Amino acid sequence: MRLRNRVAMITGAGGLMGQAIALRFAEEGAKLVITDISERKLMDTKKMLTKLTKDIIAIRSNVLNYDEVKNVVNDTYAQMDKIDVLINVVGGIRSHPMNQSILEISGDRWDDTMTLNMKGTLNCIQLVAPNMVKQKYGKIVNISSIGFAGESGLSDYGAAKAGVASLTKTTAIELSPNINVNCIAPGLIQTSITTRLGNDELEYYRNQTLTGKLGEPIDVANTALFLSNDESRNITGQIIAVSGGISPHL
Template identity: 40%
Template sequence: MITEQSSSANRGLPLAGAVALISGAGGPMGAAIADRLAADGAALGLIDISGRRVVATAEDIQTRHPDTQIQTARANATDEQETNAAIAEIADALGPVSILVNVVGGIRGGELVTPILGMSEERFDSTFALNLKPLFWMVQATAPGMIARKKGAIVNISSVTFAGDGDQPEYAAAKAAVSSLTRSLAIELAPSVRVNCIVPGLIQTSVINNAAPQMVADYTNRSLLKRLGRPEDIAAAVSFLVGPDSDFITGVSLPVSGGIPANL
């Protein structure tokens, strides 16, 4: 079992002794975050709805970081029982979770763009469930232990659409809720647990495959850096927010958007 150590003891491995739980670890963003936290010295608990994808992520990370302890678990993060069982499996193997990164989110299937006037109730409800229920279940499962040990860090993933988006109104509203809930959790869990949020622009993940070329062009043009984000850009921000260099930062929504404004 891994015991948590002071991250300042080894600046080369700032997360040595930490156990990081990452949801959605089978996707490009979750995999990039997992790889970065492994490089920082954390043990990894990886959850994804696809057992095949999460095992592939673990195997890939293990080739680059052979000393990293990794435990994978397949779970639908919108299901409380599956989530709790996966977290218990990870904690039994690695020890208590001290870092939680909630990556699961997005829009389930179908078109990325659906105006509210043509939207089904099923799509509206499923988008909120996908973006909020995993965060809800995972915080409830892990935060009490962090509070008991008086140390923990949580990072949630929002989106620049949270400022309002006529093409993806239900997704924008769900991500606004993620940002608001982040602030509420930072207040509730202080001072033991720091809770922050990353606000990405359009990131080069599998979502690009379903995005209209005009949407991709619009996000590229809106970016001051004139490019889309990379999963590694998000991973670097997560590394900062869970590490010792952000020890006096909590309750913030950090834009990682190439300069696209992210204000509600």
């Protein structure tokens, strides 16, 4: 098992992507710390995980709130003594309509999207990484998006995800040489966001891929697993696209 005796903290574990990562990690022997803003969704994930492991800490929190993240981290150190792996899943876009011109987007929407996609990642890194440095071991995986390359109607989301990608590279430099920090940039993954898109939009995104299909949460989970164990020990500061062949770049 590739994560035996490793403690992994996963944010957004109530969503389909975070849930898939948690389940995949449990299959590989990880001890898990899961958190989500939704108590109900978090408990649903915990229930699924109990079939695979008893080593689970599930704490409801809003990772955009520094003090709430601090409580999660402190409880984890009290019960499990360490955190070896941090997976920052929380992000997305909450606005309706989802697509809006840069000429029309409001300042409030801009601020909300930036905060949602970057603040939790920053909070978790600041609270988890110092002990990784002390133990001279750690894996951090952030979730960006191929949208960081820019996409019409999603200027706020693209800019926020570009920020996550940039933050990943800076963090990898600052925490070297013992901490690996990488970033996954998914294409459109079949999660709750696909329910907000019409058939024509889904077909458009599907046709952009070389594989002719949309990604699934397990695709992101498998990549996170690779970046979280020692098979990827010489990979850091990288942006890994899980996008069916779409290659984003600035």
